[in-house]
Amino acid sequence: MHKTRILRTILRFLARWRLVWIILLSSLLLSGCVQYQAGINFDNPNHGEIIQHIKLSDRLMTFSGDSATEWLNSIERRARKLDGKVKRISSEELAVTIPFNNGAELASKFNEFFHPTVKTNTAVSQPSELPVVKSQLNLNQNNFIFLLRNRLVYELDLRSLSLISTNGNVLVNPSEILDLEFRLNTPWGAKSVETDENAVQPEIIGKQLVWRLLPGELNHLEAIFWLPNPLGIGSFIIILFVACGIYLRYRFMPDPTIQLAQNLTPETKTT
Known part of the structure; x- marks a missing residue:
């Protein structure tokens, strides 16, 4: 009789905490x-x-x-x-x-x-x-x-x-x-x-x-x-390239306006 009461108590305890045991077991299996x-x-x-x-x-x-x-x-x-x-x-x-x-x-x-x-x-x-x-x-x-x-x-x-x-x-x-x-x-x-x-x-x-x-x-x-920024860097390179071209053009080559004036001077005197 005493053993039967103990067994029933254990079963009631397990039934009450069944959800907890299921989740805990799942966490161990699916870790x-x-x-x-x-x-x-x-x-x-x-x-x-x-x-x-x-x-x-x-x-x-x-x-x-x-x-x-x-x-x-x-x-x-x-x-x-x-x-x-x-x-x-x-x-x-x-x-x-x-x-x-x-x-x-x-x-x-x-x-x-x-x-x-x-x-x-x-x-x-x-x-x-x-x-x-x-x-x-x-x-x-x-x-x-x-x-x-x-x-x-x-x-x-x-x-x-x-x-x-x-x-x-x-x-x-x-x-x-x-x-x-x-x-x-x-x-x-x-x-x-x-x-x-x-x-x-x-x-x-x-x-x-x-x-x-x-x-x-x-x-x-x-x-x-x-x-x-590729667009900004590319624009800067283009501007730098154009500026360098202009500088080299007027630094190492004669001014085209002056050269044109020199070519026209003899004709003006003849006239």
């Missing part, structure tokens, strides 16, 4: 199940690339293979729509490269990639079980004749990736499951701006700024970087 790297490479003001590298663990593919595969396929479709290239490394890993030609095209393609226009008659749609992530990238450029000052601001809302229980308490840290980062690579490096309350401090690796994104939170990424 580091999504590795997601996004970034921007600036070669020069007139060319750059939006890059993405996504790798899903075998355990995630086992638990949710259909949804994960559809998510990767949707990324591939969106990239090709924006004239991007997709390298399918394996069934659970792919790399995306989307080119852009200027700052305005960068912001346009980046925001369209993460927030594609969905048509009502579209046959294929994003699986409803995938969380909605809000993001907005802005790039402001100021012309200083020979240089372009760029201010990049990226707002990323990852609160939908939080794993919470019914009473509102976070049971599992989403960073244990998701490994997310954003990289900014520029020719002369960049300086991080961390004035916003949700600002994420980056790590500096060579000329790259690397932000470790925080799942379940608002992420504010901001940086300032400089690029050479």
